[in-house]
Amino acid sequence: MKLHLAAAALALAPLPALAQTSAAQIPPAQVTEISDHFARYRQANPTPGMVYIVIKDGKPALSAMVGTQTPGGAPVTLDTRFRIASMSKAFTALAILRLRDEGKLVLDDLAEKHIPEMRGWTYPTTDSPRIRIRDLLAHVGGMVTDDPWGDRQQVLSEAQFSAMIAKGVPWSRTGGMAHEYSNYGYALLGRIITNASGQPYQAYIARTILQPLGMSATTYDIAQVPRDKFALGYRWEDEKWVAEPEMRDGAFGAMGGMITTANDYAKWVGFLLSAWPPRDGAETGPVKRATVREMVQGLNFVRVGPRRGAPDSDTCRHGTAYGMGMRITSDCDLGVALEHGGGYPGYGSYVVLAPERGVAAFAFTNKTYTAPAVPVWQSLWSLARAGAAEPRATPLNPLLAQMHAAARAAYAAGDLKPLDGKLAMNFLMDRDAAHWRAEFARIKGVVGDCPTTEPLAPTGNLSVNFRWNCAKGKLDGQILMAPTNPPTIQALRFLPRPD
Template sequence: MSTTTRTLLAALCASIALAPAAANAQSAALSSRAEPAAFANPRRLEQLSSAFPAIDSLMAAFAERSRVPGIAYGIVIDGRLTHVGTAGVREVPSRAPVDTASVFRIASMTKSFTAVAILQLRDAGLLSLDDPAERYVPELASLRATGDAPPITIRHLLSHSAGFPEDNPWGDQQLAATDEEMSAMMRAGIPFSTAPGTSYEYSNFGFAILGRIVANVSGMAYPRYITEHVLRPLGMNSTTLEASAVPASRLARGYRLRDGEWIEEPALPDGAFGPMGGMLTSVSDLSR
């Protein structure tokens, strides 16, 4: 790869939007769009676009190396979806091809939406990031790493510093857990690996708790809050937390490879752990 191509790739990667833009708590602000940054180079889009073939090659190589059934990806430059790539199939038996409307589960990218919801509630004056989480989730009231450890705050949960141990892939297996089952887990005691606020350790449980905070503070179920205050204002009308809500003709199904054969992994229904990784969306929707 030439030095010029490497430079263009680096510049382009800096321009890719991987998460939804944060929206304000007020509905009027939610429906407005911030003006994109202005750049002095009039040939910016043309120059960045010249790297698309190299990126397509990298993605094709990734798909082949990883032996994935199908992929879809997009590149957003200055607030606009400028390039889309797809490969493979969204359903193995029918060989139905992936397209820009195919809906994939995006796993932990869901956490970005949960964080947006928390910040909306913060901006609305309904909570503070330094509030103890137990104020909004009473099941956490007796949870302490040690007798003199500080309480877990919302900021700790957002920054993966609540002291919970890393919990992949356990978290993905809890997507269908009910609210009561999650409450029982918290009452039984979540294990700690360190005291809150002392170190980073990735926690799916922490973001499930943030989803509970969104529901308890807003007075509406997490999926409804996200739909009404984040997805719809952004025009993300194909995005959902429930796989069964996606038309069969658009759903990209999940598979695992066993003895050279793709075996479908049935999608778990949306439950209490959805805020940490249950969202499904398309390239065209996510680009918004």
Template sequence: MSASASSDLDAACAAFAEQERIPGLAAGIVQEGRLVHVTALGVADREAGRRVEAGTAFRIASMTKNMTALAILSLRDRGKLQLDAPLEQYVPQFAAVKPATRDSAPVTLRHLLTHTAGFVTDDPWGDRVLGMSSAELDRVIATGHLFARPPGLAFEYSNLGYALLGRVLTNVSGEPYQAYMRRTFLEPLGMVGTTFDAPAAAKGDYAWGYRLDGDVWSRERIEPDGEVGAMGGLATTVPDYARYVSFLLDAWPARDDPETGPARRSSIREMVLWHAPPFVADPLPGARTPQPSAYGYGLTHSSDALLGMRIHHAGGLPGYGSHVLMLPERGWGVFAFGNRTYAPMSRLTLQIAEMLHEASPPLPVAPPSPALVRAIDAVVAAYASGRIEGGDRPFAVNFLLDTPARLRDAELASLRARLGEGRLERIEPVHALAGRFVLACAKGRLNGTIALSPEADSGIQKLILSPAGAD
């Protein structure tokens, strides 16, 4: 990263911290598996004047959830549990919970992972009960008013749901949730400065959390580690979290390489699929129009018109705000931590991602598959001759049944009369069996969209031709 780009990023972080009145801020940028930039500014301890450093630990709250989700998938991959099994199979106490309605489906692990269990959104409550004991969680299960609606009907963000996933991990793995997470993820990834025990972390280089009421600052109490840490208990540092983000991003692209991480690459990619009903988020002040999004397992996936696949999750606790944003198609990860109550760090990570996009060259286009090249060459030859049939044209069985040759020939004649002779300018693969292409013609351009059949000898099953700029 150039000195000028680094300076611009630091300036953006400083301006954001001043605007949002955040005492201390730490941010990191991961690119192609490396931490390439760190911003650390402000104070970790207002009273002592201690500065934020790259290794200062912050609580990241609900950003813990995607690690919890991945831990569930790791047990699923080992055949230890099933996502669509009733929760009571792994948490027997839940069998006594009265269903939302008599015809409700049982709550499953998949419901918990996707926030579709029907539980009420519970951020204010959940943010203050991280130290809940096992007995207290049992009382919530036994006597709580759990359901806002039947399971499976709608997305409603639930800390309790992820707390119950922590209990599942404890019961199925045979060791406490925190111990399983430390052994399975933190230690293999070298995250030596990451812990669920915030009081212990506070004895070292730790960012104390603050709230601002009017113009009066006060230090938030430290919520201790407890039975429900799976919903938001982690405290981590920029170098440590960069290792985790690099591990997640290494799941792209899909490939034949041996697995090297603590969870399968395919399971990480599975996490970011749209598993819950889609939504459009409220617009951020001064930001672009929000893009369609949906929750996966512990991560949100937005189809961003500018940035492409945007994977993200926020965290908020009394005293803290955090956000991670990943662009798997680019290999980039951006994350930011702040030590003010519910600091809106998602505004900063999106701004940084857009800055990186603006300063970077376009993504290279993947080469087309031989089957796609052969099919498009056949279309180019058909355009030149004015006849859809002839030579070795790779057509699927449906192609000339769906649109007879005489109609295809008439279309080619009309396009050629309008545009003149043409030559292939470029191919833009969507994947190995579909793509777009452009013919540069004497009097304009011809756009094509093509899809091949899923056979050993793939043939053209769909072909759309249109002059550039046509309706």
């Protein structure tokens, strides 16, 4: 793609020094590395403007702004307003769950209970399930994937949307058979929020989420956005930047209508991260911590593929499912990750959260469908590989420490006697005492006595992995407790690793 000189200078300007950085949070080498990831992306995908933030322990640790709000106009800042498109869906999902918590709906409610216009719908087969609220959340209702058609429905009035709903939909498939990304479905969720809450969708989101989080610059109404702080959306066409239509807010706002700033969105991401780890203590957010954690359960139709932005030699694969307003991915470097992109005429955005490590990153641009997923992922991988995003340690249940000490005594004695009173009813049924004595003897023949142990690695409140340092190697193992009160050992497993 050839850029004229002015656009080229704008689009390929180097990323500036980071606006917020703490060496204690992010090592200098990774600050440079992350900056390079975004610079390379923007060189390959020119945009008028871009902003990104890396969040650690709930707060921005690193941020950068580059380019301008309009070609040749004011510079992008952390307070510049961008449309974030489908990243709006997480707000919709959390609002549905909040209404569930308030007793105003049930996720297994038929959608038509809250949207009367749906009651006349004809389903594709006589055995088709009628759409529930949870089906809309997970995009499994049977409606067709509707990007980019859905983006252009933003401006529909509520009356026009009511008429559209009443006509029914053509079906892509019987519901519950596959995941198909439905903007229409999330617009229906917006209508459910309106009807269940008794106030317009946008007002409910503002009152229950935006205002409590202090997201005062965030809106759905483009008329409320100060013109001098708005990143106008563009596409590259006929060798020049062409402004996209500035669509007003309408009935499809629940699927992608939010306009926000990097500073405001960082508050939202910090709030989501604060739901981890589970803990005692007062609830301080607009929605319960357990409810936030619920929205990231990947509940349907896992898709597996290579990691975007990883080198060709990368052997890790992403297994991804849709939760509620977020995609859920298991990543080799980050563990459980929440992700979503936003594509819209004039805008692209992306967010990834690694809640078990307390880090996240997101980026906004003002170019059509330019969602910077690759550098967002790469930024978090850089932190994880540098040891700057370690997983939060699972607390060690003192009972597990006691059981581990008894297991060590049993191994040293070559007999189960030190475990008397600590074994579940199945334990000796699975291998009797005589065979355990034989097993201890066999393992000692491989690795010998094991005088010291490395720190215990709990995998939950009732399970722990261990490694013992032995005369002739290592001995790895696991203790798994039974679900009884008091808990007792249901399994003791060993894996010798001779030198």
